[in-house]
Amino acid sequence: MDVKTITVMPKPIPQTSEFVATVRSLRSTNIQPQVEGFVRQIMVKAGDRVRAGQPLVQIDPEKQQATVSASESQRASREADLEFAHQQLDRAQKLFDAGAVSRAELEQAQTAVKTAEAQLAAVASQIRENQVQLQYYRVTAPADGIVGDIEVRQGDRVTPSTLITTIDAAEGLEAYVNVPLERATQLRNGLMVELLDADGNVISSNPITFIAPRADDATQSILVKATLRTRPPGIRVQQYVRARIVWSNQPEIAVPVVAVNRVSGQYFVFVAEQGQGGLVAHQKPVTVGALIGDSYIVRSGIKEGEKVIVSNIQKLADGVPVKPEA
Numbered sequence: 111m112d113v114k115t116i117t118v119m120p121k122p123i124p125q126t127s128e129f130v131a132t133v134r135s136l137r138s139t140n141i142q143p144q145v146e147g148f149v150r151q152i153m154v155k156a157g158d159r160v161r162a163g164q165p166l167v168q169i170d171p172e173k174q175q176a177t178v179s180a181s182e183s184q185r186a187s188r189e190a191d192l193e194f195a196h197q198q199l200d201r202a203q204k205l206f207d208a209g210a211v212s213r214a215e216l217e218q219a220q221t222a223v224k225t226a227e228a229q230l231a232a233v234a235s236q237i238r239e240n241q242v243q244l245q246y247y248r249v250t251a252p253a254d255g256i257v258g259d260i261e262v263r264q265g266d267r268v269t270p271s272t273l274i275t276t277i278d279a280a281e282g283l284e285a286y287v288n289v290p291l292e293r294a295t296q297l298r299n300g301l302m303v304e305l306l307d308a309d310g311n312v313i314s315s316n317p318i319t320f321i322a323p324r325a326d327d328a329t330q331s332i333l334v335k336a337t338l339r340t341r342p343p344g345i346r347v348q349q350y351v352r353a354r355i356v357w358s359n360q361p362e363i364a365v366p367v368v369a370v371n372r373v374s375g376q377y378f379v380f381v382a383e384q385g386q387g388g389l390v391a392h393q394k395p396v397t398v399g400a401l402i403g404d405s406y407i408v409r410s411g412i413k414e415g416e417k418v419i420v421s422n423i424q425k426l427a428d429g430v431p432v433k434p435e436a
Contacts, residue, residue, distance in 0.1 A: 113391070114421040115382050115434045116369075119414055120361035123402055129287050131305065131353035133345055136282035136337070139253060143169060144246040146269040149262055156259050160251040160277065167262070167274055171247035178244055181237040188233045192226035199223050255279045258347075278347045283338040285316070287353050288331040296357055297321050303336035305345075306352040313342040318355075363412065364405040369420040370398065380419040380426050381412060382434060391419060393428040 151168040202219035205211040258276035305314040320335040371378045380391040396411030
């Protein structure tokens, strides 16, 4: 019988498991205002690239501007009080030198100057505080990055607890993968995590850089992270993506699925061996492992260099003469 054969040789076979990963940013910032008020102007849109310090949102500052103006008017009053106190002190000093007033009255004038100076300093400090507070009404980007979805609209009232948007760094992404506890003993830093596109093609391959020291009690899984050296095309922060962990890549003997028969739970392959009159098919029981692609990993039953028959399996029987195709 004409048959096709392959000579089995160990070759690197990746042992993998597929999971769902979440892509997150190493530098992701929530943008929240430090003051409350109504949104007057939104200066960016979702997806914009911004620089540190670039204005994002303007909150109506009129109330705070009025507070600053009131503080500044108080400063003018306190400056006038200080000038008057100095005049009184000069007058008291001259009268004291002439013996017309007592030392107690001179000291009272000196105290009035110090009080006026302290009141002026307090007002100046309050003005600086109010001016700093006024700056918070313009929300700016704390770092370079890409603007996320903008959660507010012009006219909305915001408070310090309101999330305006997020800013994610263009680089510095991580893949978060939750691995079931039964595989936890196989985890180690350096194992490769492959991100796959919709067609199963590898778009990024990076080593595991972090393994959580404790399990997630809700999912009974271990969180592992892989830092992405480059940003894969089309990948966005918070996106779910297929991920494959490569547990090992050791040389293994593998045979195509079409070469394997299963009878009463036992797997068999036919091997072309030299008989008295030529090559004959010899049926051998084998122990198979995982199915990788279209091949079984063979744990035992055949050895390197044997010729496994991969065609006309259903027509063969043990001892049938065979003729490998050229």
